[in-house]
Amino acid sequence: MTTPVETSHSRVHAIFARWTTFSYQYALWVLLAALLIAIVSGIYVSRNLGMNTDTAEMLSEDLPFRVNLKRYNESFPQDIDTLLIVLNAPTPEQVRVATENLAARLKQDSSNFYDVYSPRVDDFTARNGLLYQSIPELERITDSLAAAQPLITRISRDPSLAAFTDVLTSAVDELNKGRSIELRPVLKGVNATLEARLNGSPRALSWQTMFSGEAQKNTYQELIIIKPRLDFSQLFPAEQSIAALHAAAESVGITEDGPVRLRITGEVALAEEELNSSLRGMEYAGIITFVLVGVVLFFAMRNGGLILNVLVCLLMGLILTATFATAVVGHLNLISIAFAVLYIGLGADFAIHFLLRYREVLENNHSPAEAIHISGGDAGAALTACTVTNAIGFYAFMPTDYSGVAELGIISGTGMIISLLVTLVIGPALLRYLPKKTAAKPATKSSVGKVLEFSLKWHKATYAVTLVATVGALAILPQVRFDYNLLNMQDPKGGAVQTFRELLAEPDLSPWHIAVLANNPQETETLAKRLADLPEVNKVVTVLDFVPEQQEEKFSLIQEMALTIGPIAATPPPQTRITSDAILAEQYKALRELVVALERFVANHPEHPSAATVSALRSTLAHLFTQLDKVSNDEKSKLLYTIEDDLLAMLPLALQSLRTATEATVFDEGDLPVAFKDRWHSDTGGYRLAVYPVEDLNDNDALRRFVRSVQQVAPHAIGVPVISLEAGEAVVQAFVQAFSLALIGVVVILLVLLRSIKYTLLVLLPLLLSSLFTAAFTILLDVPFNFANIIALPLLLGLGIDSSLHMVYRSINNELVSEVLIHTSTARAIFYSALTALVDFASLIFSSHLGTASMGILLTVGLAFTLICTLIILPALLRAPAAGVKANA
Template sequence: MAIPTKASHSRIYDIFARWSTLSYRYAAWVLLSALLVTVVCGLYVSRNLGINTDTTDMLSEHLPFRVNMKHYNETFPQDMETLLLVLDAPTPEQVYTAAERLAARLKKDTASFYDVYTPNVDVFFERNGLLYESLPELEQITDRLAAAQPLIAHISENPTLSSFTSVLTRAVDELREGRSMELQPVLRGISATFDARVDGSPRALSWQTLFNGEPQKNKYQQLIVVKPKLDYTQLSPAEQPIAALYAAAKDIGVSANGPVRMRITGEVALAEEELNSSLRGMEYAGIITFVMVAIVLYFAMHNAGLIINVLVCLTMGLLLTAAFATAAVGHLNLISIAFAVLYIGLGADFAIHFLLRYREILESGTPPAEAMHLSGGDAGAALTACTITNAIGFYAFMPTDYSGVAELGIISGTGMVISLLVTLTIGPALLRYFPRKVSTKAATKSSVGKVLELSLKWHKLTYAVTFVALVAALAILPRVTFDYNLLNMQAQNGEAIRTFKELLVDADNSPWHATALAGSRKEAERLAQQLAKLPEVTKVVTIFDLLPAEQEEKLSLIEEMALTMGPMTNSMQARPMGGEAQISQRKSLDALAAALDRFIAERPDHPASASVRALKASLAALLARLDAASVDERSRLLQSVEADLLTTLPSALQSMRIATEAVPFGMQDLPESLSSRWKSRSGEYRVAIYPAEDLNDNDALRRFVRAVQQVAPNATGAPMVSLEAGEAVVQAFIQAFLLALAGIVAALLIILRSVKYTLLVLTPLLLSSLFTAAFTVVLDVPFNFANIIALPLLLGLGIDSSLHMVHRSLNNEMVSEVLIHTSTARAIFYSALTALVDFASLMFSSHEGTASMGIMLTVGLTFTLLCTLVILPILLKAPAQSIKV
């Protein structure tokens, strides 16, 4: 098999030798033209380049899961692109009132929102809520209200601390004397209220939970679904609606320091948060990269002029590539926005190879003009081959269904061509002025070459280590996984992601649930029955579940409850706390303490004894706090305790009164805001399917999706989108990798005209790819939607490095012992090091997807460097020895 020589590449060599010489000769005109082009491109990009933050546009709309999602969004458009407001408060009364007021406020803001929906805060549910309770539960509520009616009536007539504690004191005494009373929930609630006030983290007593006989929880939630008006012409489409949400919350008194707190999540908030963290990550990465690249370039060149040359070429190439992206695509997406950081690593490789080759020739004593001619020809031929293989690697993504990466492919592939032309046009022109002089000296062995000599000297050991590593990597390879969970890509400390994951824990109300559509009632009921039988499903909800059963029986109990409550008035209002009032309140608290002491002494074995003892301890702590306080502090503390105990009573009584006005209702009586979310105008029924497991787990996600699809093949929702999108991405990358590999092999065979040397170029690439895949398991960094784009980049970098080595070895007829001491080996090392610091900076991004991409690229490039500079020279050694030097 013939060995190609420089003559076989004479046409490319001559073209770039002359091109570089002309740029060097007419440097002033070239630089002036470049400056004008750069300014024009900069203005063009700043005025025309947009950002498409809609992640659904990153995959082909013809994929089945996207077809299903599109049909659902057209059928129920109100569920598309929404914000989810989560309101938290220590009592159900407070959170209900806040949600009601906030929803009313948001509905008035038609400039920011299309729709505002409160699933559980509605007059309809407030009036008919008791009908959704079971008959046994409703009977218990009725009995408890009957027992508590005298206490409630007395307090509602005179809602003061003195009145409340006096009634409670009588109730404790009656309990001690043997009367049967369900007083434990009240005692526990009051005890917890006192403890919270003494500890400095006050919370109100919930009368609603007392009516229902439930223990008061630490937190109650209400959800509000908001459909904002998004502006995709802006970098942050939801910035204005989110700002309007915070302003509305502030207007109604909801703040981080108050009892009610608002958090914002949902698909729009998650996308907004992801965009912001991604941009911050790229911004920080860009700053760190330029600093680190400059440091690496200093060690590579030890010459300020050459460093300036590289940075100028990088800057101009970056602007020209951005201008191409603006003209060809028109926008960047959340993936293609990474081209800037990636271009720095790849573009620096071109400039470093050219400049180090020029310096190597110049140091041998060759005049500058002739050195430019020789280095332009040598570097031009090698860089053209690298550009072709790199571009093929990127362009291979264009025909795939993953349009997000397809856009990155066309931008970055063309960026490689731009980088070649900029390097061999601007680089020579700058060398006319920077540096003014490069010292000539005898060639000496570089430190890089001295280190690489060890691998040649101990080549048997290198073979053995490589073989062991290869076997280990092949053993680990089956454990390589893909993380389908889009949430795991985001910055995990953001409010939207933390709130969303908190909601996912409750499988019954998980925002990640599937949805199927049925064309008729019969079909909807059939689907619901079949899906409910699946072990992967915890519940299935349809519009028919909104009609409570046994309405007549329940209404009889509700009427009894209304008679029990009777007419109650409340005059809850702020009262001045005078000295007499303080004395009265203190006496009532002391009387309660005495009653509790009597109960503990006389009835130590009573079932309520534990609750009484707890209240006695809490009351003792409160009294001690009062004794230690000043007069003004005592007044404020007593007022606060009174508010803690009684502030929710009016709203609880009002809600209970409205609930006793329930009437029987049918499907036609459901409010439009509710029914329209379960039955579309076209007559299709929505079937909501909730998972039995936390879908944060990828295996649980797959089980749930596949089980549901067996019954409802056209089901959609976040779980389906996440899994199917992940599989589509994996398929796209397999397709692109095979296309790229086939194209690169064909290009190498044409360039090298040798099967043997084509295999030599590919061997380091395949080894580094295998080692990188194995290390994703070792580092527990699975492939995901973001870091999988490292594969084509590593493909291009791997081809670049090994092709430079083989090209220099063949065209200059060098044995490995000489090759490792050339500018080519040094350029490979320093350009790889430049790319390493470029990609490693991504690891520090708060965006998990960007950080994992940084890890993947750093590990992959490290293996590429080792395989190219350590293993490839050994493989080249045997065939190279037959070459006549």
């Protein structure tokens, strides 16, 4: 008696058998039409398909954090889509001048930059910077300047190496006589400068640090915040602006071999660098994949014609899917561009199943026309079922808030339908001409089937291992996590990433702070106090903090400082020097006298607090004389003049800066510069509060604690930490929602297609097991889910359903027991199609982009488990008594 399931199968089989036979009989017309469609589609795509690289558009505008972000951006538009320029130099004088010059040059280029702002280098800060110091600090600086005033006066009159050395000698002699002079900052600075020159890594002496009595640091840093003009129709929207930035830097003397180092970071630079490293990784992976896929297809098909058939079907499917994307969506985003990768992984599956079934029928001594009829019926029914389930899986992403993946879902879901049509229309037509030779029946079983026989022979062990693995995976499943840190996805060797991480280590410069909006000064003060009391908050900064306290007392000290300096002026050493034996002798004499004075002081005062510093300088000078004795007079003069520049070049800049700083005036909030005030008090009346964390936000738990704590006080808070957390949770929620919808849809479709709860469960079980094992391995491999690798889940869903559905469908359709099923073309097709996808994605592991690499790991592990669950566990579950069952295909 014929069952409803068998009747349904026979009808579907007949429809697809006639369909493929028609394509085979009218192959020439089918192929000509396909070629014409491909040409027209290719032209249409090349002229109309756009690229949207704006990551902000990938999540729904209705999400609360997107609403808060929009409000913040309207109040402070200069803070979005920015480049952060980091300048470093050996002295504060050099980095300040470089920052001033570069900022001025960039402000002239309105075609590439909307806004240019240097937070700590402007006329207001230069003039009023001392008012931000504490009173004890100002008193210390005043005392230090008073002690250095005689030295500064004498050097400013004659800024030469000989004069400077004479002044140091006199000062050391006075110290030797018992006078109380604090020379250690000066001597340490001179010694460090000489050592740097002799060691081949020269740096200038900072007189600004000497004036303040501080030790000179290895490097000084300033920032410039730039809002570039972005072109989102281009793959790299900021490419032109960044090129203009480098050209501007070179025009003001900031070069790779100069003392000032320029680095670029910020959200725009990070996005550009991430895209570049991701694409570069894809290029390398593509070369490796092309070779490996070719090898896999060779072992799968053993026929050049069949391999070419697969490639033509893939290419045609990609073109038609891209055409659909152009017509319906109009553009690709950084996520939906992955449709090509997904299509290769799943599209090859369609062609491989159909062609291997065709070859299997040929091997059973059928003619090509009969083989087309039989294989078209068998493969068509199974592929249609897979297409429906795959399309549902992808379409389930359409109603989610993750619009970037929603676009991927509609493109890839439709791509699966296109793949079915291409495989069953163009595939049979190509078989009319490729291959020409008829395959002979193989004498032995396939190697794949021989390996799979072990799982059936030891089926009890297979059940036991599966049970233990399932229990173990369930036990560690709660540890699955999502990494919200976007930096952890990028190439750690990238310049923008390294610079950004360095800034995170600076509490006052960290870009990872939360912004809170207040409506008036009173609310600003109240919120600042409440937020500052939170244990997760390190500090809160508002515009009110930029009006110093005790200004009158500080102003008196600054006036005293101005009197101490007096009308001192200094000129830099000349650009060209006159070299003569007399000048060289004068420099030698001055240096020798300094060495004698240093030796005399150490001999007379070995326990003096300055003795160690004096001894260090004496040793460095001895090294200098050793160097000078080895070279000619011309080289001696050149070396001494470079030392003169190292020691004295910054003096005029430091004096000018100091004179400007003594021109400070008492001010209030209304006197703050407009460019500065606009970043804290918007035109719409809102006030910005910057909230900085106590903990390192590279830790996801710390990130969550910080954000949630601040949100309890200020629900509308925004900023990178909030965006990272909320976007991550939106993505996770979107995938949970999509997979729930997909699972429900797939179950319904399977029940309709298979009309059996048992077989529906058998199709779903390998998918659920492989998903469970893959999730467990993300914990064991310490590869958490992130914004990049989570995109791999739709592909794993599609391949998981496809593979198990093919096995179950073939088992039902041909009434095969597992011992026979594992030796059919279906098992081989599952193995080789999964292996094709596996080598496609395994190459991604070696990408420098960590997000891409983690996607490669997730896909490789997931596909491996899909193969295991489908070809080892599922056949063991499908085992049935041989009696009364057909044992042939």
